[in-house]
Amino acid sequence: MEKWADNKAWLLVLPVFVVVAFSAIIPLMTVVNYSLQDIFGPGNAVFVGTEWFKEMLTDKRLHDALGRQFIFSGLVLLIEIPLGILIALAMPKKGWSASASLVTLAIPLLIPWNVIGTIWIIFTRPDIGLFGVGINSLDLLDIPFDHTARPAYAWVTLMAMEVWHWTPLVALLCYAGLRAIPEAYYQAAKIDGASSWAVFCYIQLPKMRGVLTIAVLLRWMDSFLIYAEPFALTGGGPGNSTTFLSIYLVKLATGQFDLGPAAAFSLIYFLIVLLFCFIFYQVLLNVGKGEKIS
Amino acid sequence: MKVQKRTFALLFYFLLLALPIYWMLNMSLRSNADILSTFSLYPSHITLENYIKIFTDETWYSGYINAMIYVSMNTIMSLAFALPAAYAFSRYKFLGDGQMFFWLLTNRMAPPAVFLLPYFQLYSTVNLIDTHIAVALAHCLFNVPLAVWILEGFMSGIPKEIDETAFIDGYSFPRFFFTLFIPLIRAGVGVTAFFCFMFSWVELLFARTLTVTEAKPIVATMTRTISATGLDWGLLAANGILTIVPGALVIWFVRNHLAKGFALGRV
Numbered sequence: 001m002e003k004w005a006d007n008k009a010w011l012l013v014l015p016v017f018v019v020v021a022f023s024a025i026i027p028l029m030t031v032v033n034y035s036l037q038d039i040f041g042p043g044n045a046v047f048v049g050t051e052w053f054k055e056m057l058t059d060k061r062l063h064d065a066l067g068r069q070f071i072f073s074g075l076v077l078l079i080e081i082p083l084g085i086l087i088a089l090a091m092p093k094k095g096w097s098a099s100a101s102l103v104t105l106a107i108p109l110l111i112p113w114n115v116i117g118t119i120w121i122i123f124t125r126p127d128i129g130l131f132g133v134g135i136n137s138l139d140l141l142d143i144p145f146d147h148t149a150r151p152a153y154a155w156v157t158l159m160a161m162e163v164w165h166w167t168p169l170v171a172l173l174c175y176a177g178l179r180a181i182p183e184a185y186y187q188a189a190k191i192d193g194a195s196s197w198a199v200f201c202y203i204q205l206p207k208m209r210g211v212l213t214i215a216v217l218l219r220w221m222d223s224f225l226i227y228a229e230p231f232a233l234t235g236g237g238p239g240n241s242t243t244f245l246s247i248y249l250v251k252l253a254t255g256q257f258d259l260g261p262a263a264a265f266s267l268i269y270f271l272i273v274l275l276f277c278f279i280f281y282q283v284l285l286n287v288g289k290g291e292k293i294s
Numbered sequence: 295m296k297v298q299k300r301t302f303a304l305l306f307y308f309l310l311l312a313l314p315i316y317w318m319l320n321m322s323l324r325s326n327a328d329i330l331s332t333f334s335l336y337p338s339h340i341t342l343e344n345y346i347k348i349f350t351d352e353t354w355y356s357g358y359i360n361a362m363i364y365v366s367m368n369t370i371m372s373l374a375f376a377l378p379a380a381y382a383f384s385r386y387k388f389l390g391d392g393q394m395f396f397w398l399l400t401n402r403m404a405p406p407a408v409f410l411l412p413y414f415q416l417y418s419t420v421n422l423i424d425t426h427i428a429v430a431l432a433h434c435l436f437n438v439p440l441a442v443w444i445l446e447g448f449m450s451g452i453p454k455e456i457d458e459t460a461f462i463d464g465y466s467f468p469r470f471f472f473t474l475f476i477p478l479i480r481a482g483v484g485v486t487a488f489f490c491f492m493f494s495w496v497e498l499l500f501a502r503t504l505t506v507t508e509a510k511p512i513v514a515t516m517t518r519t520i521s522a523t524g525l526d527w528g529l530l531a532a533n534g535i536l537t538i539v540p541g542a543l544v545i546w547f548v549r550n551h552l553a554k555g556f557a558l559g560r561v
Contacts, residue, residue: 005387012381015379016375016376020398023409023413024435030415089300090304091304104311106549107311107545108311109492110492110538110545111538111541113498114498115538118534119315122318122527128333130317225407253407266407266411269408273403274403278396281396281399
């Protein structure tokens, strides 16, 4: 669609600009301000330049948290995207069963994030949880299952929770993409005698490319920013084994009141996110273009 | 045969999806002593005492009221701000439109933890700590960009000729926008409202930081209980079940537009 060129359109964008600037730019400037000073108390601060940035960039705990974050977000994508596609393919196409499936799928998405943590604590605890008691009664593990005791168990629980919570989003997106494929494509494939695998590779997957990009974008970003669920489930432990970037940042900022380092960390964190955001945005734009040409 | 296998797998998945929620429901209908003493797959002595406690104790039920207030405020604010902006993005080319759109997107992706410290200071300075409006405004950070994004998708689906015809017919811009255009994209407005509701309802970090007592939402009340002594699992579970209810109701109303909205109007 050809757009009208008119700079007066800025007037329509202005309210959004003001409200988002109030909640984004002013706070961000405050963070920059903190990151360059050593603050002892109100009105008692010393300019320290880039010292906090140097300290944070060489902070081993930050490197560990970043590493864990990449592993976590990577695993999230590896598990949730294929699973979501499979669910979307298996879902009924019309009628009451389609509505019922959609509603069932959407329910985990509308549960407050720390309640998700609570649900999984109750579900996996070794004394009262169905999963915890169940797996321990099978007697398969050398050490009884307890997500607060061992890093491996904490990770398994966390991944199970994450997959349980967010795979429905991927499935819903893929389902929307599948519904947008015209029936004629399938009829043509039938006439050609294409196998269902061929239909998937040459019709469904290419047509889902747009929604899949959005799914990957949302899942990567949101798992990168994850806070409430691990906070409620493990509190970052045992040890530091599930301390992701947000959890470490909040610990640093509100637990120890290290404003300077926390602010420097915030900015580094924000820049990493911004970088990925930019890459994904470019991909999104180009995906749209490719479809228009074809 | 193949179709049946698929349906079976899907039903199995839904069973896994429902199991943790069922378990919480089970816990919510039992007393704490019962939960800790016996392990049982279903509540044998059903009791409603957990729910009664929530509905009679103000520290609990006010959490729900507070959350509902700021979530509604945020939804209305996000829509009011985003509608004109989304129209501008879908219809006009203007200086810096691409950059502006990307900047909005980055706010949806910004880590809330980054904004935690300055938010407390900023809202203290303007005397808004512990008010509903503070949380509603803070949630605008990610909801307004999202609303613009979804609405822009829906609006771009409406041919521009409609606008041109209306202007030729002598409609003023506000009259056209409110009487003709918004009714055309009402599905999109509904989906956007749903998403704003959802993301504001599930958010914890801002809601917990910006409230003390007067506007404290239920999710924050629940985290205090977790850290307090002597966990009451039954009460916690009942609270959890009650936080699912509003979301489930909203889902039912928008179920037909849900999938499209999840793709942010870009299908």
